[in-house]
Structures are given as C-alpha cells and as structure tokens.
Amino acid sequence: MATTAPILELRGITKTFGSVQALENVDFEVRSGEVMALVGDNGAGKSTLIKSVAGIYPIDAGEIRFDDRKVGVHGPKDAARLGIEVVYQDLALCDNLDVVQNMFLGREVHSPLFRLRESPMEQRTAETLKSLSVTTIRSIRQPVASLSGGQRQSVAVARAVLWNSRVVILDEPTAALGVAQTRQVLDLVQRLAEQGLGVVLVSHNLNDVFEVATRITVLRLGRSVGVYEREHTTQQEIVSAITFGVSDGKTAT
Amino acid sequence: MSSSAQPSTAELRQPDVPDSFAAVMRQRVEALKAGDVGSLPVIIFMVAIVVFFTLKVNVFFTAVNFDNLLPQMTQVTVMAIGVVFVLLIGEIDLSIGYLSGLCSVVLAELQLPGSGHHYAWWIAILGAVAVGAFIGAVQGSIVAFLGVPSFVVTLAGLLAWQGVIIQALGTQGVITVYDRQINDVSNYFFSNRFGWGLASLVTAGFVLIAAGRVISRRRAGLRVGNVVVLLFPVIVWSTAAWLAVAVANHDRGVPFAGVLMVALLVFWTYVAQRTTFGRHVYAVGGNAEAARRAGINVAFIRVAVFTISGAMAAVGGIVAASFLQSVDLTAGSGTILLDAIAAAVIGGTSLFGGRGFVKAALLGALITQTAQNGIDLVGYSDAVKDVVVAVILLAAVTLDTVSRRRLARAGR
Numbered sequence: 181m182a183t184t185a186p187i188l189e190l191r192g193i194t195k196t197f198g199s200v201q202a203l204e205n206v207d208f209e210v211r212s213g214e215v216m217a218l219v220g221d222n223g224a225g226k227s228t229l230i231k232s233v234a235g236i237y238p239i240d241a242g243e244i245r246f247d248d249r250k251v252g253v254h255g256p257k258d259a260a261r262l263g264i265e266v267v268y269q270d271l272a273l274c275d276n277l278d279v280v281q282n283m284f285l286g287r288e289v290h291s292p293l294f295r296l297r298e299s300p301m302e303q304r305t306a307e308t309l310k311s312l313s314v315t316t317i318r319s320i321r322q323p324v325a326s327l328s329g330g331q332r333q334s335v336a337v338a339r340a341v342l343w344n345s346r347v348v349i350l351d352e353p354t355a356a357l358g359v360a361q362t363r364q365v366l367d368l369v370q371r372l373a374e375q376g377l378g379v380v381l382v383s384h385n386l387n388d389v390f391e392v393a394t395r396i397t398v399l400r401l402g403r404s405v406g407v408y409e410r411e412h413t414t415q416q417e418i419v420s421a422i423t424f425g426v427s428d429g430k431t432a433t
Numbered sequence: 434m435s436s437s438a439q440p441s442t443a444e445l446r447q448p449d450v451p452d453s454f455a456a457v458m459r460q461r462v463e464a465l466k467a468g469d470v471g472s473l474p475v476i477i478f479m480v481a482i483v484v485f486f487t488l489k490v491n492v493f494f495t496a497v498n499f500d501n502l503l504p505q506m507t508q509v510t511v512m513a514i515g516v517v518f519v520l521l522i523g524e525i526d527l528s529i530g531y532l533s534g535l536c537s538v539v540l541a542e543l544q545l546p547g548s549g550h551h552y553a554w555w556i557a558i559l560g561a562v563a564v565g566a567f568i569g570a571v572q573g574s575i576v577a578f579l580g581v582p583s584f585v586v587t588l589a590g591l592l593a594w595q596g597v598i599i600q601a602l603g604t605q606g607v608i609t610v611y612d613r614q615i616n617d618v619s620n621y622f623f624s625n626r627f628g629w630g631l632a633s634l635v636t637a638g639f640v641l642i643a644a645g646r647v648i649s650r651r652r653a654g655l656r657v658g659n660v661v662v663l664l665f666p667v668i669v670w671s672t673a674a675w676l677a678v679a680v681a682n683h684d685r686g687v688p689f690a691g692v693l694m695v696a697l698l699v700f701w702t703y704v705a706q707r708t709t710f711g712r713h714v715y716a717v718g719g720n721a722e723a724a725r726r727a728g729i730n731v732a733f734i735r736v737a738v739f740t741i742s743g744a745m746a747a748v749g750g751i752v753a754a755s756f757l758q759s760v761d762l763t764a765g766s767g768t769i770l771l772d773a774i775a776a777a778v779i780g781g782t783s784l785f786g787g788r789g790f791v792k793a794a795l796l797g798a799l800i801t802q803t804a805q806n807g808i809d810l811v812g813y814s815d816a817v818k819d820v821v822v823a824v825i826l827l828a829a830v831t832l833d834t835v836s837r838r839r840l841a842r843a844g845r
Contacts, residue, residue, distance in 0.1 A: 236726075257728050272726045274719035276787035277712075285716055286727030288709045296707050299653035306655075 185248060187212050187378045188233070188264065188347045193242035195228055202228040204402045205242070210347060210378040215369060217389040217410075218382045220399035221422055226382050229399070230349050234266040235259045260287075262347075265340035269351040273336060275325035279317060280305045282324050283339045308342050309334075312371055316364070330361025337368055341377065348372055349380040354388050366392050386415050400425040454661045474832055475780060475796045478825065482800065486807030493810055496683035503681070504619045504690040506802035508533075508752045511694060512773035513780070513794035514701050515745030518738045520777055521705075522718045523786025524576065524583035526742045528590025529773060532568055533750035534765020535594045536561040538601050540751055541608035541760040544615055554614035562747045568594075569743020570736055577735035591770070598764055607761040610754055618693065618755035622686035628678040631687060635674035638699075639667040690752060694795070697748070701741075702791040714738060718786030749773070768819070775822060776801055779829040783837070800825060 186209035195203040203225045210216040220226050231237045233244065235253040243250050246262050253259050259266070273282050280298070283305045289297045305320050314334045317327065324332060333353050340348045350369065354362040369392050373379050383389050389396060390410060398405040398421040405421045420426050465473070487494040512529055519526045543550060543557035552560070572590050576583045602608065610616055623631070643663055650657050657663070681687045705711035716724040717734045725731050749769070754760045778784060779800055780793025801822050808818045 256726055260728065266726075268726065270722075272720070272723040274716045274723050274787070276719035277715060281712060281715075285724070286713075286729045288712055290709050294708045294710060296709060296712060297649075299649040299655060302655055303653045 184211070186210060186245075187247060188380075189245040189248075190229070190233065191243050191245065193229065193232060193244075194240045195225075195232060195237060196240055202402055203232070203239075206399065206402070206404050208397055208404065209407075210380050212346070212378050213373055213376050214394035215373045215379040215381055215392050217393035217396040218380055218399065219384070219386070219389060219396060219418065219422060220405075223401070224399040224422075225402040226399055227351065228402075230266060230351060230380070230382060233259065233264060233349065260343065260345075263343070263345045264347045264349065265343065265345040266349045267333075267336045267340050267351060267353060269355060273324045273332060276323060278323050279309075279320040279327075279335055282335060283308070283342055285339075287343070304342065305338075308338050311375075312338055312341065312368055314338060314368070328361065329357050330364045333357065333361070333365050334368060337365070337372070341372060341375070345377065347378040347380065349382070351382045352384065353381070354383065354385060362388065386418060389418075390415060398422055398425075454659055457659050457662050472781060472796065474829070475800065478779075478800050479796075479803070482804050482807065486803075486810065489807070490810045493807055496680050498806065498810070499677075499680045500622070500684040500686075500688060502802065502806050503688045503694070504752070504756055505806065506798045507619070507690040507694045508749045508756070508769065509772045509776050509802055510794050510798040511697055511752060512746055512749035512769070513776035513798055514697060514791055515742035516773050516777040517780075517782050517789055517791055517794050518701075518705070518714060519583075519742045520718075520782045520784060521714050521786060521789055522735060522738050523721075524735070524738070525774075526569075526572070526583065526587045526739065527770065528568075528572060528587040528594060529742060529746035529749070530767075530770030531591055531594035531598060531765040532565055532743060533746040533753065533769065534598050534760075535568075535601075535750070536565045536747035537750035537754035537760045537764050538598055538608070539564045540615065540754055541610055542601075544610060544612040545608060546611055554612045557612065557615065558751055561751055562744050565747025565750070566740050566744040569746070570740040572743070573736040573739025576739065577732040583739075595766070599762060602760070602762055602764075607759055609759045610757075615751070616755050616758050617689060619688075619690045619752055620755065620758075621689040622681075623689065623692070625682040625686055628682050628687040631692065632671075632674045632678040635695075636667070636671040639670055643667050690756075693748075693752075697745075698791060698795055705791050710734075710737070715787055718788075720787075768822075772798075772801060772822070775826045775829075778833070779825060781829075781833070783833055784830065785837070797829075 188210050190206065190208040193203050193206045193208070194201075206225065206229060208218070208229065218226050218229070228237060232239045233253065235255045235258050238254065244253055245251065246264075251258075251262060253262070253264075274285065277285065280302050284301045289300050291297060302320065309315075309317065309320065312334070314331075317331050317334070324335060327335065337348070337350065337353070353365050353369070357365060366388060369379060369381060373392075373394070381389065381393060393410050396408045396410060396413065396418060398408070398418060400422060403425075405425045408418065408421070483494070492498055512533060515529060516526065540557050540561035542548065543552050543560050544554060545551055568590070572583075572586050575581050575586045643666075647657050647663070677691070678687055681691070705714065713724065713729045713734050716727070716729060717731050721731055724734075750765065753764070753769075776797030777789070777793055778797065780789075780795065780797030782789030782793045804821055804825065805818050808821060
C-alpha cells in the first residue's frame with residue numbers, strides 16, 4: 181500500500197538548546213499510507229523532532245523535504261499549509277469549547293465580515309467523524325470537557341484530518357488511555373493510513389507500535405539509530421536499539 | 434449521523450440529539466444536577482430582591498423608579514461588558530474605575546466653552562472613547578508582550594489615572610458639562626411611540642435570528658431541533674423588551690441610556706458569539722497554548738480585549754458625566770470598579786477564564802443595582818449597601834467555584 185517515495189523527509193536535522201544538543205544530524209521519513217513509528221527513551225529527541233516539523237522550534241541545520249521539494253517550516257501555519265498536522269500529547273483542545281468549535285479552532289468558516297458560519301462547520305465535523313468511524317460522541321455540540329480521554333483523542337485526530345492533511349503526527353496518543361479507548365485510537369490510526377495519509381506515531385508503548393506501525397524509527401540521545409521494518413524485526417531488537425543504540429546495519433545512519 | 438456502524442467498543446452509544454421538549458427538559462435537569470446552574474441563581478436572586486423591597490417600600494415597584502434605575506445602572510452594565518471580555522481571557526482589569534474617570538475628564542474638557550479646546554459633542558465623545566481604548570491597548574500590550582501580570586499592570590493604571598484626574602482637575606476641582614447632547618445621554622427619554630417601535634424591533638430581530646438559524650441548518654442538512662427550545666429566547670427577550678417599554682412609557686418613556694445599554698449588549702454579544710474574534714477570545718481563555726498551536730494570535734487577542742475594556746470604561750465615564758452633568762474629583766472613584774467586576778462575576782462570568790456571556794454584565798448589574806436602589810429607597814446607610822453587595826458577590830463566586838468542582842467531578 182505504501183508508495184516508495186517519502187512524502188515527508190528530514191535530512192540531517194540538528195537542534196541545540198543552549199549547550200544541550202537535542203538533535204544531531206537526524207534523518208527521518210514517512211510515506212503515504214504507512215504508519216511510521218518514532219520510538220526512543222525519554223530525552224531521545226522525539227518531541228523536539230516533531231516540534232521542529234510542526235514549526236514550533238526552528239531547526240539549526242538540516243533540511244525538511246515535502247513531496248521531494250525543500251521547504252521551510254517557520255511556524256505552525258507553514259506546517260498546516262503543507263498539510264502537516266500534529267496531535268499533541270496534551271491534546272491542545274480547549275475544554276470550554278464544543279467539538280465543532282475545537283475542530284475548526286483557528287480556521288473557522290466565516291463570511292467576509294468574520295461572521296461565523298456554524299452550519300457548514302457542524303456539517304463537516306459530523307462528516308469527518310463519520311468517515312473515521314468515530315461514533316461514540318453523543319453530540320458534537322457538547323463541550324470537550326465532558327468527553328472521555330479516548331473521545332478527546334479522537335476529536336484531536338479528526339481535527340488533524342479535517343484539513344485534507346497529508347501527514348499526521350501523533351504524539352503519544354494512547355499514553356493516558358484505558359484498554360478499550362486505546363483500541364479505539366489504534367483503529368483510528370490504522371484508518372488514517374488506509375485513507376492514504378502518512379502517519380507518524382510517537383509512542384513509548386511497543387505493543388501499540390507493533391500493532392499498527394509499518395516501519396519503526398529509533399532515536400537515541402538525539403541521534404537516529406535506525407529504521408526497522410515491523411515485519412522483519414522483534415520487540416527485543418527495538419528495545420536494545422532504544423537502550424544501547426545498536427544499529428545492525430538495517431539502515432545506515 | 435446514522436447509527437449503522439457496528440459497535441467496536443463497549444462505550445459506543447447511539448447519538449441522541451434531543452428533539453422532544455420533554456427530552457430537552459430532562460437534559461437541563463441532569464445538567465443542573467451535575468452543577469451546571471446557568472442563569473438560575475441570578476433569576477432566584479432577582480426575584481428575592483424584588484419581592485423583598487416591594488414589600489418594604491411602596492415606591493420601589495413603580496414606573497418612576499424603573500425609569501430612574503435604568504440610567505443609574507447603565508454605567509455599571511457598560512463597564513461590566515468590558516470586564517466580561519477581560520475575565521473571558523482569564524485576566525483582570527483594575528484600572529477601569531479611574532480610567533472611566535479620566536475619560537470623563539477628557540470629555541468635559543473637550544466640550545468646555547471658552548477653554549480654547551471647545552469641540553462638538555460628538556468629537557468630545559469620540560475623543561473620550563479613543564483615550565480609553567488607547568490606554569487599554571497600552572496596558573494590554575504590557576500584559577501581552579512583556580508578560581507582566583494584568584493584576585499588576587492595571588493596579589498601576591488604577592493608581593496612575595487617579596493621580597492624573599487629580600492633577601487635571603486640581604485647581605478648579607470640577608468641570609460642568611454644558612453640552613446638551615452629552616447631557617442627553619443619561620437624561621433623554623424617548624416618546625412612547627418610539628419605545629413601542631424599539632420593542633417591535635427587538636422581537637423582529639430575535640425572530641429573524643431564529644428563522645435564519647432554521648434556514649441555514651436546513652440548507653446544510655442538519656437537524657433543526659425542538660421548536661420550543663428555538664423559540665424560548667425569542668419569547669423571553671421579547672417579553673422582557675415589551676414589559677420594559679410598557680413600564681417606562683408609564684413614566685417618562687424609554688431612557689436613551691437604556692437603549693444605549695441594550696445596543697451595546699447586543700453588539701458585544703454578537704462579537705463574542707458570532708465572530709471569529711469572539712471564538713478566539715473564548716479559546717485563549719480556555720487554553721491559551723491550544724489557541725497558539727491552532728494558529729491564533731494570542732497576543733493580539735489579549736491587546737484587543739484590554740482595548741475593549743478601556744473603550745467600555747470610557748463609555749461608562751461618559752454616561753456618568755452626563756448623569757451628573759459634571760465631572761469632579763470623585764470621577765471614577767468609589768465602588769464603580771468593584772461594582773463592574775462584581776456585576777460580571779455575579780452574572781455568571783467565571784474568574785478562571787473561558788466561561789461566561791456578555792449578558793452576564795446586564796444580569797449582574799441588574800442584581801447589584803436593584804439591591805442598591807432598594808436599599809437607598811428604604812433609607813438604609815451606604816454601609817448596609819456595601820455589606821449586601823459583598824454578600825451577593827461572595828455567594829455568586831462561591832456558587833461558581835462549587836459548580837465548577839461539581840462539573841469537573843461529573844466529567845463535564
């Protein structure tokens with residue numbers, strides 16, 4: 181299902197915070213229709229890497245390529261324009277707003293005089309949730325504060341796909357969820373890939389990763405250790421890559 | 434919203450949009466039990482206050498008193514609208530009292546005959562509003578760009594503008610407002626026929642809004658919902674408008690100040706509920722980081738909200754100057770700052786940001802000003818007035834805190 185050319189490609193990304201080298205010459209890629217897992221221990225640079233792609237941190241060196249073109253990502257709007265959407269660990273939803281309002285936050289449908297047009301927004305929210313088979317939300321006009329963790333995560337993911345996005349980056353989407361809700365979110369992740377999006381899954385949970393990922397990129401101490409095909413690797417191999425950084429030549433870095 | 438999809442988890446439920454009136458009422462009662470009290474406490478407070486003072490003094494429940502009350506409460510309501518916006522983004526503005534005083538000084542100076550800067554009434558009014566908005570923008574910029582807590586910035590404003598008022602009025606201590614148009618703001622009453630016209634306009638407006646909603650939802654293929662629920666605000670606000678006009682017409686007529694107040698309430702409600710700007714104000718108050726990541730210019734929203742607060746303080750100052758037909762050293766002093774903040778909070782605006790409506794300014798001002806008006810008529814001292822307002826304020830904030838906790842526990 182995955183095409184060969186990567187849709188998003190990072191080459192030699194380097195980022196320092198003062199004297200701390202957060203990322204050093206990191207390569208990373210994701211193709212359309214695949215779930216690329218990004219794993220690593222705490223402090224391996226996973227969050228820094230995705231925030232660089234999202235335009236939250238400017239990178240010090242390296243290049244970001246999208247559709248095989250070099251692009252500059254200098255802010256969240258640049259990323260959004262390219263079709264890169266990030267679903268953050270802390271969700272980034274406004275509890276006081278309802279599902280529709282959160283889905284369209286910052287990109288509301290409005291008439292020339294900034295008058296909100298609620299009906300199309302409500303309609304598209306319902307359609308998007310339906311296309312992702314999110315059926316557990318009772319009313320899309322209820323505040324997000326009243327949703328369960330899995331439902332909130334579903335809203336955050338649905339918001340990311342609403343914009344005809346092509347790459348969706350999910351930061352620890354199952355971290356705070358119970359078994360049934362984790363199931364729900366993993367199904368959703370799979371559906372995103374089936375719809376032809378490039379999905380980046382950042383996770384600590386290797387069970388989740390092995391369940392949905394097509395390939396796995398391992399980071400350690402700000403460097404890439406390697407890229408592994410899920411079908412040709414084992415959890416033990418990934419664990420040792422995360423812990424000791426042993427790269428056995430699957431992909432040179 | 435079909436329910437044909439197979440349940441994949443135990444959590445799956447049928448989408449249930451309430452359509453029958455009974456279902457809507459059941460949902461309201463459930464929300465109430467979970468701690469979502471809405472406007473209920475305001476209504477209970479209001480009824481209690483009206484009943485108490487009606488029994489206590491004869492002149493309280495009269496058309497004359499109603500016509501006196503409206504211009505009196507306009508200043509508080511108008512300033513409380515600004516406070517609602519500031520509270521919605523989770524900030525506070527303590528400067529609005531003396532800022533309103535300062536703007537009324539600007540107004541008085543610009544209309545002063547023989548002063549060398551005697552301009553038309555509308556220039557004086559625009560000048561006062563511009564000064565208020567500008568100062569609000571400056572204070573907001575310090576909050577938004579330098580990250581200084583709004584409490585400190587506006588506390589500094591409170592002290593500074595008080596000083597500027599004393600300095601400006603220092604030698605004579607008072608400026609009389611001679612301009613007729615400016616004095617009309619608080620002292621003009623419309624003819625009966627004009628009053629009825631306004632009431633018709635309110636009804637027509639609400640009907641149009643409801644109709645527009647039905648048409649737009651039909652066109653988008655969305656469910657329209659229950660007719661009674663749809664008509665509820667139309668009926669409530671129309672009734673309120675017709676009753677208010679009927680009572681006012683019984684005395685001098687509808688006061689201009691009352692119309693100004695309602696117009697500003699409608700305008701700012703529109704801005705808060707129906708524009709992208711309003712949506713972003715709520716977002717910044719709910720989760721500023723989420724708003725920033727969604728691409729909203731959080732700093733701009735903060736500056737704009739403090740600008741609104743400053744401009745509304747200026748309007749309050751204009752109403753006050755017109756009401757007294759003069760501006761003196763007490764301009765913006767006394768309880769006006771706390772009255773405005775109390776009104777916004779009592780009306781149901783959360784101090785924690787993101788929750789509340791512009792109409793809270795009206796509801797809160799109605800409660801505090803009606804209570805104060807009643808106390809004046811009974812002949813109790815100002816000391817009693819302060820204590821009563823304090824008790825209402827504390828009760829309202831306690832209710833907000835408790836209902837918030839219950840909402841959190843109910844997972845809403």
